Amino acid sequence: MNKEQLILALEKVRAQNPLVHNITNVVVTNFTANGLLAIGASPVMAYAKEEVADMAKISGALVLNIGTLSPEVIEAMIIAGKSANEHGVPVILDPVGAGATPYRTEAVREILKEVRISVIRGNAPEIANVIGEKLAMKGVDAADSAADPVSLAKKAAEELNTVAVITGKEDVATDGKTTYLIQNGHQILTKVTGTGCLLTSIIGAFSAVEKDFLAASVASLVTYGVAAEIAFDLTEEKGPGSFQIELLNQLAKVTGDELLKKGSFIKK
Amino acid sequence: MNKEQLILALEKVRAQNPLVHNITNVVVTNFTANGLLAIGASPVMAYAKEEVADMAKISGALVLNIGTLSPEVIEAMIIAGKSANEHGVPVILDPVGAGATPYRTEAVREILKEVRISVIRGNAPEIANVIGEKLAMKGVDAADSAADPVSLAKKAAEELNTVAVITGKEDVATDGKTTYLIQNGHQILTKVTGTGCLLTSIIGAFSAVEKDFLAASVASLVTYGVAAEIAFDLTEEKGPGSFQIELLNQLAKVTGDELLKKGSFIKK
Amino acid sequence: MNKEQLILALEKVRAQNPLVHNITNVVVTNFTANGLLAIGASPVMAYAKEEVADMAKISGALVLNIGTLSPEVIEAMIIAGKSANEHGVPVILDPVGAGATPYRTEAVREILKEVRISVIRGNAPEIANVIGEKLAMKGVDAADSAADPVSLAKKAAEELNTVAVITGKEDVATDGKTTYLIQNGHQILTKVTGTGCLLTSIIGAFSAVEKDFLAASVASLVTYGVAAEIAFDLTEEKGPGSFQIELLNQLAKVTGDELLKKGSFIKK
Numbered sequence: 001m002n003k004e005q006l007i008l009a010l011e012k013v014r015a016q017n018p019l020v021h022n023i024t025n026v027v028v029t030n031f032t033a034n035g036l037l038a039i040g041a042s043p044v045m046a047y048a049k050e051e052v053a054d055m056a057k058i059s060g061a062l063v064l065n066i067g068t069l070s071p072e073v074i075e076a077m078i079i080a081g082k083s084a085n086e087h088g089v090p091v092i093l094d095p096v097g098a099g100a101t102p103y104r105t106e107a108v109r110e111i112l113k114e115v116r117i118s119v120i121r122g123n124a125p126e127i128a129n130v131i132g133e134k135l136a137m138k139g140v141d142a143a144d145s146a147a148d149p150v151s152l153a154k155k156a157a158e159e160l161n162t163v164a165v166i167t168g169k170e171d172v173a174t175d176g177k178t179t180y181l182i183q184n185g186h187q188i189l190t191k192v193t194g195t196g197c198l199l200t201s202i203i204g205a206f207s208a209v210e211k212d213f214l215a216a217s218v219a220s221l222v223t224y225g226v227a228a229e230i231a232f233d234l235t236e237e238k239g240p241g242s243f244q245i246e247l248l249n250q251l252a253k254v255t256g257d258e259l260l261k262k263g264s265f266i267k268k
Numbered sequence: 269m270n271k272e273q274l275i276l277a278l279e280k281v282r283a284q285n286p287l288v289h290n291i292t293n294v295v296v297t298n299f300t301a302n303g304l305l306a307i308g309a310s311p312v313m314a315y316a317k318e319e320v321a322d323m324a325k326i327s328g329a330l331v332l333n334i335g336t337l338s339p340e341v342i343e344a345m346i347i348a349g350k351s352a353n354e355h356g357v358p359v360i361l362d363p364v365g366a367g368a369t370p371y372r373t374e375a376v377r378e379i380l381k382e383v384r385i386s387v388i389r390g391n392a393p394e395i396a397n398v399i400g401e402k403l404a405m406k407g408v409d410a411a412d413s414a415a416d417p418v419s420l421a422k423k424a425a426e427e428l429n430t431v432a433v434i435t436g437k438e439d440v441a442t443d444g445k446t447t448y449l450i451q452n453g454h455q456i457l458t459k460v461t462g463t464g465c466l467l468t469s470i471i472g473a474f475s476a477v478e479k480d481f482l483a484a485s486v487a488s489l490v491t492y493g494v495a496a497e498i499a500f501d502l503t504e505e506k507g508p509g510s511f512q513i514e515l516l517n518q519l520a521k522v523t524g525d526e527l528l529k530k531g532s533f534i535k536k
Numbered sequence: 537m538n539k540e541q542l543i544l545a546l547e548k549v550r551a552q553n554p555l556v557h558n559i560t561n562v563v564v565t566n567f568t569a570n571g572l573l574a575i576g577a578s579p580v581m582a583y584a585k586e587e588v589a590d591m592a593k594i595s596g597a598l599v600l601n602i603g604t605l606s607p608e609v610i611e612a613m614i615i616a617g618k619s620a621n622e623h624g625v626p627v628i629l630d631p632v633g634a635g636a637t638p639y640r641t642e643a644v645r646e647i648l649k650e651v652r653i654s655v656i657r658g659n660a661p662e663i664a665n666v667i668g669e670k671l672a673m674k675g676v677d678a679a680d681s682a683a684d685p686v687s688l689a690k691k692a693a694e695e696l697n698t699v700a701v702i703t704g705k706e707d708v709a710t711d712g713k714t715t716y717l718i719q720n721g722h723q724i725l726t727k728v729t730g731t732g733c734l735l736t737s738i739i740g741a742f743s744a745v746e747k748d749f750l751a752a753s754v755a756s757l758v759t760y761g762v763a764a765e766i767a768f769d770l771t772e773e774k775g776p777g778s779f780q781i782e783l784l785n786q787l788a789k790v791t792g793d794e795l796l797k798k799g800s801f802i803k804k
Contacts, residue, residue, distance in 0.1 A: 027565040027581050029295040033461035038508055043461065044365070045295050048338045051371035058368075070584045070608075072338075097580070100594075103587035191788065193569035193579065239785025240574055249507025252459065297563040301729035306776055311729065312633070313563050316606045319639035326636075340606075517775025520727065 001180065001215050003263055007256035009210045009219035014040035018060030018208030021084075022201055023047055023077050025067025025096065028194030031244075035198040038251035039223070041205035049076045053083035060208025062089055063201045064115075066107055067096035074107050081115030090118035090207040094200035098122065099129030112160065118213045120156065121165040121200045124149050127156050150179060150268065163213045165203065165221065167196060173217040180218045183264040184225025186232045191240040192247070199224050202251075222263045227254045229262060269448065269483045271531055275524035277478045277487040282308035286328030286476030290469055291315055291345050293335025293364065296462030299512075303466040306519035307491070309473035317344045321351035328476025330357055331469045332383075334375055335364035342375050349383030358386035358475040362468035366390065367397030380428065386481045388424065389433040389468045392417050395424050418447060418536065431481045433471065433489065435464060441485040448486045451532040452493025454500045459508040460515070467492050470519075490531045495522045497530060537716065537751045539799055543792035545746045545755040550576035554596030554744030558737055559583055559613050561603025561632065564730030567780075571734040574787035575759070577741035585612045589619035596744025598625055599737045600651075602643055603632035610643050617651030626654035626743040630736035634658065635665030648696065654749045656692065657701040657736045660685050663692050686715060686804065699749045701739065701757065703732060709753040716754045719800040720761025722768045727776040728783070735760050738787075758799045763790045765798060 019042045024032055029045055036043035046055040049072070056062045062084040064077045084091045093115075095108045108130050120127065128134065133152070149166045156164040157176035166172045171182040189195040202224055206216035227250035234250075235242040287310045292300055297313055304311035314323040317340070324330045330352040332345045352359045361383075363376045376398050388395065396402060401420070417434045424432040425444035434440045439450040457463040470492055474484035495518035502518075503510040555578045560568055565581055572579035582591040585608070592598045598620040600613045620627045629651075631644045644666050656663065664670060669688070685702045692700040693712035702708045707718040725731040738760055742752035763786035770786075771778040 025581070026294055026562055026583075027569050030298055030461060030566055033295050034508065034512070037459050037461060044368070045293070045336055046365075046369070047294075047336055048371060050339070051337070051369040054369035054371065068581055068583055069587070071586070097582075100580070101582070101587040101590040103584060103590065191573050193566060193573060239782075239788045240570065241781035241784030241788075244570070244784075245509035245513055245781055248509030248512075252507045252509075294562055298566060298729060301563050302776065302780070305727050305729060312636070313561070313604055314633075314637070315562075315604055316639060318607070319605070319637040322637035322639065513777035513781055516777030516780075520775045520777075 001218050003260050005215060006219045006222055006263065007259055009206055009216060010223055012209040013205050016209050017042050018205055019044060019058065020061050020063060020201060020204045020208060021046060021055050021059035021080065022063045022065065023052065023073065023080060024063065024065035024197060027067060028197040031194045032198050032201050034248055035251055036201055036205060038248045039202055039205055047073065047076055049079050052076045052080035056080040056083040056089060057087040059089055061092060061204035063092045063094070063204040064111065065094040065096055065197050065200060066104060067197060069104065069107050074110060077111055078114045081111065085116050090213060091115055092119045092121065092200055092204045092207060093117045094197060095120065095122050095126045095130050096197065098126045105129055117160065117162050118207060119163040119165060119203055119217055120160060121167065121203055124152060124166050124168055127164060127166050128152055131156050131159050154179065163217050165217050167199065171221050173214060173221060175214045178214060179268045180265050181268050182218065182221040182225060184222050184229060184262065186228045188232050188240060188243050189228055192244045218265060222259060222265055223254060226259055226262045227251050230254065230258065269486050271528050273483060274487045274490055274531065275527055277474055277484060278491055280477040281473050284477050285310050286473055287312060287326065288329050288331060288469060288472045288476060289314065289323050289327035289348065290331045290333065291320065291341065291348060292331065292333035292465060295335060296465040299462045300466050300469050302516055303519055304469055304473060306516045307470055307473055315341065315344055317347050320344045320348035324348040324351040324357060325355040327357055329360060329472035331360045331472040332379065333362040333364055333465050333468060334372060335465060337372065337375050342378060345379055346382045349379065353384050358481060359383055360387045360389065360468055360472045360475060361385045362465060363388065363390050363394045363398050364465065366394045373397055385428065385430050386475060387431040387433060387471055387485055388428060389435065389471055392420060392434050392436055395432060395434050396420055399424050399427050422447065431485050433485050435467065439489050441482060441489060443482045446482060447536040448533050449536050450486065450489040450493060452490050452497060452530065454496045456500050456508060456511050457496055460512045486533060490527060490533055491522060494527055494530045495519050498522065498526065537754050539796050541751060542755045542758055542799065543795055545742055545752060546759055548745040549741050552745050553578050554741055555580060555594065556597050556599060556737060556740045556744060557582060557591050557595035557616065558599045558601065559588065559609065559616060560599065560601035560733060563603060564733040567730045568734050568737050570784055571787055572737055572741060574784045575738055575741055583609065583612055585615050588612045588616035592616040592619040592625060593623040595625055597628060597740035599628045599740040600647065601630040601632055601733050601736060602640060603733060605640065605643050610646060613647055614650045617647065621652050626749060627651055628655045628657065628736055628740045628743060629653045630733060631656065631658050631662045631666050632733065634662045641665055653696065653698050654743060655699040655701060655739055655753055656696060657703065657739055660688060660702050660704055663700060663702050664688055667692050667695050690715065699753050701753050703735065707757050709750060709757060711750045714750060715804040716801050717804050718754065718757040718761060720758050720765060720798065722764045724768050724776060724779050725764055728780045754801060758795060758801055759790060762795055762798045763787045766790065766794065
């Protein structure tokens with residue numbers, strides 16, 4: 001993975017407009033759809049168990065986000081996930097708030113038992129919970145943690161046989177063997193709801209066009225992080241409302257040259 | 269229909285603040301409610317089968333949008349639609365993604381069997397699917413199509429005995445006998461989620477105050493299109509996030525003079 | 537309650553970042569979460585009856601908003617409410633559209649029979665409906681009303697044994713014995729969907745850190761109203777889309793000095 005490949009991946013998203021099927025939480029649907037449109041993808045949300053298999057199989061990627069669960073949604077996720085698996089469609093999992101309640105912990109395990117995933121993306125306590133380790137949570141957000149995200153991500157990647165992405169002050173992406181650290185992004189992302197969820201869906205968009213899912217994840221993290229940095233620079237004095245809107249603008253506008261200049265990641 | 273009538277219709281929306289009951293998808297609820305408030309209407313969202321009949325009958329229009337279906341939502345739509353029919357409340361249907369999955373195709377047919385509608389609004393493949401013709405879809409969005417939207421709209425209007433509105437590069441509105449082509453609007457609308465859904469709800473607002481539903485549809489299309497053009501002019505260099513916000517601003521601000529100057533439609 | 541206490545309450549919200557569990561309507565989830573983040577709280581939305589008791593008990597406050605009800609949501613609200621009651625977590629109720637349909641009227645009564653609430657916040661017709669009085673509604677919004685909100689609020693506070701907040705041209709907050717009138721806020725708030733719902737959730741955030749719930753309510757009303765006034769001043773010529781974004785900015789930025797200068801409330 002180098003910056004030229006990363007730029008190429010973004011160009012492919014914009015040229016191919018991949019269809020990304022999201023089964024996501026009710027808080028972030030609009031922001032996720034607009035973020036996917038901005039980056040160049042075609043979002044679709046569909047939840048009914050009667051149609052999710054049909055929708056997943058024609059999609060370039062399926063994104064499962066457990067932010068606001070119900071038994072019906074879990075059932076739909078499993079049906080959609082199996083259909084995606086059968087048809088070679090990558091599945092991206094966002095275990096929002098895993099560990100916050102026993103129900104969420106259980107739900108993620110149930111999904112993982114039935115569906116093979118290509119990428120999992122969460123904060124450190126969420127990923128820890130998914131593989132049975134314990135880190136502090138505050139509702140659905142991570143509390144401060146002393147855990148080493150690199151070894152945690154590697155362990156998750158190995159145990160779940162997937163690419164694992166842990167976001168935080170520094171982001172980690174690994175397939176268990178090769179590991180990248182990504183320094184882009186900005187603290188203000190934590191002041192806008194759904195920025196993590198949107199990132200997961202954008203990993204879906206990149207995974208639809210770049211079958212090396214680790215490369216797709218790194219490309220997503222760098223693109224998203226650079227767009228966030230530019231958006232913050234442009235709205236610093238205004239506040240989180242303006243930042244949210246400018247982030248959508250920058251996802252649509254961020255150029256290869258900006259990724260070259262500002263993108264910051266290393267192979268560890 | 270001339271521009272003076274069109275301006276009068278907008279003035280009536282703003283003076284009467286009609287209540288518009290929406291049963292719509294989870295992606296666009298907030299944007300739809302804010303867009304309806306901006307144009308001067310009073311939005312209400314209510315979904316429970318226990319209350320939709322009561323809500324529909326006190327409303328000026330009922331908007332049914334199948335973007336994120338479930339069996340419960342279909343049931344509620346039919347109950348609400350029948351109540352609207354009984355009480356003379358116009359029903360506007362947006363068959364989002366009809367044809368994308370068999371479930372959606374079936375759902376629309378079921379609704380149309382039970383509920384009389386006053387206006388249907390969709391893109392060409394959606395409308396084609398509703399009347400049993402085939403056009404290419406990509407998820408819930410239209411793929412490029414060579415079909416002639418005018419003859420498609422006329423056919424839909426006749427078969428469904430309704431006003432049919434097909435939006436695309438050029439918009440068509442017809443009752444089967446009289447047909448209008450509307451040239452307003454802007455390509456960037458396709459980069460913001462829910463702009464089609466909001467347009468359908470705005471047709472609801474106009475239909476609540478203008479009982480000639482073809483005139484109400486043309487007035488909606490021109491008002492919405494002109495607001496979008498002004499919003500694009502003001503945000504062209506910024507991007508789709510800023511456009512979305514400015515569209516809400518312009519729906520609230522667009523004047524009769526601007527409609528006179530920029531409105532562009534012909535009777536075919 | 538004086539301005540120094542009010543500023544202290546805001547500082548506590550920003551320092552403690554209380555977790556606020558919302559069971560709210562599908563229209564306002566995103567705006568509510570972003571508004572809570574902006575003011576300094578940690579929002580969580582969770583709806584499944586399988587997890588709401590677990591989530592409510594670890595929260596600083598529970599907010600129940602009946603804007604888009606279903607039988608499942610009512611059941612979850614009661615389970616969450618009982619858990620909050622058991623664990624000393626304040627419950628804030630927003631009876632959106634109570635009286636608009638019999639179903640909503642019933643739902644509120646059912647919730648109040650099972651759950652003790654600390655604060656109720658609504659417009660005059662909603663609060664009237666909850667205590668069995670009649671005022672005109674338009675969908676889920678208040679129609680103009682000649683009723684005296686002060687005596688209505690006092691009556692509600694006494695009958696429900698709670699703090700009652702009625703918002704309108706002037707806001708009232710009372711525990712039945714002590715009553716405050718708050719003059720902050722702006723008319724444009726009625727042109728953005730969910731501004732009342734967000735206010736209710738912000739009362740939740742303040743109630744999590746300030747156990748005098750009347751003081752928490754007054755602090756919320758003044759903070760929110762002043763933020764809205766500043767937001768309007770900055771976006772007056774633009775429109776409701778820009779106002780909505782600037783309101784989020786100002787919730788994050790509003791200072792103690794601004795509250796001192798612009799805050800306007802009296803003990804009646």
